[in-house]
Amino acid sequence: MTELVQILRDKRDLPDKGLVELLETDNQSLVEELKECARETAIESFGKEVFLRGLIEWSNVCRNDCLYCGIRCSNANIQRYTLTREQILSCCELAYSSGIRTFVLQGGENPSSAQNLVPVVAEIHASWPDSAITLSLGELPFDLYEKLRIAGADRYLLRHETANPVHYAMLHPITMGQGTRLKCLYQLRELCYQTGMGMMVGSPFQKTEYLVEDIRLIQMFRPEMIGIGPFIPHKDTKFADFPAGSAELTMRLYSILRLMLPKANIPSTTALSSILPDGRIKGILAGANVIMPNFTPPQYRDAYSLYEGKSADPLEEVQKELSAEGYFTRPNRGDYNN
Numbered sequence: 001m002t003e004l005v006q007i008l009r010d011k012r013d014l015p016d017k018g019l020v021e022l023l024e025t026d027n028q029s030l031v032e033e034l035k036e037c038a039r040e041t042a043i044e045s046f047g048k049e050v051f052l053r054g055l056i057e058w059s060n061v062c063r064n065d066c067l068y069c070g071i072r073c074s075n076a077n078i079q080r081y082t083l084t085r086e087q088i089l090s091c092c093e094l095a096y097s098s099g100i101r102t103f104v105l106q107g108g109e110n111p112s113s114a115q116n117l118v119p120v121v122a123e124i125h126a127s128w129p130d131s132a133i134t135l136s137l138g139e140l141p142f143d144l145y146e147k148l149r150i151a152g153a154d155r156y157l158l159r160h161e162t163a164n165p166v167h168y169a170m171l172h173p174i175t176m177g178q179g180t181r182l183k184c185l186y187q188l189r190e191l192c193y194q195t196g197m198g199m200m201v202g203s204p205f206q207k208t209e210y211l212v213e214d215i216r217l218i219q220m221f222r223p224e225m226i227g228i229g230p231f232i233p234h235k236d237t238k239f240a241d242f243p244a245g246s247a248e249l250t251m252r253l254y255s256i257l258r259l260m261l262p263k264a265n266i267p268s269t270t271a272l273s274s275i276l277p278d279g280r281i282k283g284i285l286a287g288a289n290v291i292m293p294n295f296t297p298p299q300y301r302d303a304y305s306l307y308e309g310k311s312a313d314p315l316e317e318v319q320k321e322l323s324a325e326g327y328f329t330r331p332n333r334g335d336y337n338n
């Protein structure tokens with residue numbers, strides 16, 4: 001085994017220079033070795049089980065104006081929607097009957113609407129007590145995070161997007177600050193949420209050294225979940241003409257982070273499968289262990305356009321791909337288990 005991969009596997013760490021080499025190398029056999037080692041590590045942690053999460057895109061209303069995002073508040077070209085309590089519960093019902101035991105409620109950042117979710121989260125928790133609830137609703141006040149946690153939410157995903165403050169400022173409006181994002185992550189941790197962070201790969205102006213900073217931030221925070229996907233341009237944003245991020249680099253990051261944090265829940269993201277036709281399974285083979293089939297009512301999916309060409313990850317297709325590679329799914333919350 002190449003020394004770099006061996007050190008990463010044995011020490012769960014590498015100096016920055018080694019990380020840069022793994023991120024930038026053209027040596028295909030080194031890359032394959034990295035992925036294989038990450039795959040073996042994932043199998044040591046989870047066997048050949050892949051955890052399923054049922055994604056429910058609850059609302060595309062957002063108060064923010066992130067420069068890369070298709071549902072940013074200044075985009076007047078999309079129809080805004082927010083699912084009703086009844087619609088959310090029927091999505092959960094469908095997901096549950098399909099064997100899903102984690103519901104992921106994801107939406108734009110909108111504290112007043114998120115407040116309305118508190119009783120809905122409580123109802124989901126009471127109706128399906130053997131299932132986990134993951135939220136991804138952006139930066140909210142501490143007391144709202146707390147209310148949602150008490151209502152029954154178990155996990156919260158808040159991607160940091162980039163660890164480099166200068167880069168963060170290039171991707172976000174001046175009203176958003178990286179300090180707030182990090183403060184929220186620590187608040188979520190304080191409330192004992194299983195917490196997720198992550199970044200876009202290939203976002204405009206990104207450099208390899210910024211990705212190394214991302215890896216260091218993740219290594220230091222040790223999140224229970226790591227959400228990483230390639231940047232995909234959206235026509236209604238300032239970054240419409242920038243190229244998409246690399247699927248290959250995204251998978252290398254799955255592998256590196258799997259070797260650093262063997263038990264973390266790492267999804268093979270929808271964004272990856274949106275730019276690479278067999279991206280879902282390739283992500284799993286690179287060390288990811290989670291897939292998120294979409295249970296949003298079909299009539300709203302196009303309007304939840306964070307980026308263009310989004311894949312739906314239909315459950316049957318996912319299961320077929322997984323079983324062809326000897327992987328399986330079962331009704332399981334798939335909690336972080338250190």
Ligand code: SF4
Nearest residue numbers: 062064066069072108
């Ligand atoms: S990335 Fe999130 S916070 Fe930013 S505009 Fe899009 S939905 Fe809103």
